[in-house]
Amino acid sequence: MMEFADYDNGITADKIRVAGVTFSTKRKTKVQYNFLPESEQQNNNIKGVKNALDNIIYETGTTATDTGLELGYDILRKHGRPDAVKKVIAVFTDGFSNSERATCRVATKIKEDVDIFVFGITPNVRDSELECMATTSDGIYKITSFASAAKITNFLRSVYYSSK
Numbered sequence: 001m002m003e004f005a006d007y008d009n010g011i012t013a014d015k016i017r018v019a020g021v022t023f024s025t026k027r028k029t030k031v032q033y034n035f036l037p038e039s040e041q042q043n044n045n046i047k048g049v050k051n052a053l054d055n056i057i058y059e060t061g062t063t064a065t066d067t068g069l070e071l072g073y074d075i076l077r078k079h080g081r082p083d084a085v086k087k088v089i090a091v092f093t094d095g096f097s098n099s100e101r102a103t104c105r106v107a108t109k110i111k112e113d114v115d116i117f118v119f120g121i122t123p124n125v126r127d128s129e130l131e132c133m134a135t136t137s138d139g140i141y142k143i144t145s146f147a148s149a150a151k152i153t154n155f156l157r158s159v160y161y162s163s164k
Contacts (some may be wrong), residue, residue, distance in 0.1 A: 019075045020052065023068025025061030026098075065097035066106045069133075073110045092119045093134055096126040104132035111135050118155070119143055 068106065072089045097103045107116060117139040118130045123143070134140045141152045 014163075015160040018077070018115045019072070020049075020056070021057070021071040022056060023064050023071075023077070024059045024102050026064045027069050063093065063095050063097045065091065065093060065133075066099060066102040069103065069106045069110060069116075073106075073114065076114060087114045088117065089114050090117045090119065092121060093125055093130075094121040096129055100126060100129045101130070103129060115139065117141070119152070 025126050042048070069089065069091065076087050076089070110116060115134055115135045117136045119142065120130055120142045131137070132142045141148075145150065
C-alpha cells in the first residue's frame with residue numbers, strides 16, 4: 001500500500017486521503033487509522049500512514065468483510081472530497097468472509113459510488129466472493145509473491161495517477 005503513494009502525489013488533505021479499517025470477528029472490526037483533514041497534520045502524510053500500518057496488530061478471528069466494507073464506505077461518505085476525484089476501497093483478504101451473501105449485498109450497494117479493488121492474499125479466498133466485491137474483473141488480484149504485489153502496485157499507480 002505504501003508503494004502506491006509517492007512524495008509528489010502523496011497523502012495530504014488535498015490529494016490522497018487515507019483511512020484504514022481492519023476486519024475480523026464483528027466485535028474486532030474497527031477503524032485502525034484515519035488521515036483525513038481533521039486529523040493532526042503531522043500524521044496526515046505518507047510517514048504517518050506507514051507508521052499506522054506498521055503498528056496494526058493482527059487479530060485472529062472470523063472475517064466480517066461486510067462490516068469492514070460498511071465502515072470504509074462510511075468514512076468515504078463522511079470525509080471524502082466532494083469534488084469528482086476517484087473514490088476507492090481496496091480490500092485485502094486472506095480468507096472467505098463470514099457471509100458471502102452479506103458481503104456481496106454491501107459491495108453491490110457501495111459499487112454505485114466507489115471503485116472496489118480486491119486483493120486475495122492466500123489460496124483460501126473464495127473466487128466468487130472476490131468477483132462480487134470488485135467493481136470489475138480487472139479489479140481482482142491474487143497476491144502470491146512479492147513480484148505479483150509489485151506488478152499490482154505499478155498497475156494501480158498507473159490507473160490512479162493517469163486520471164489526475
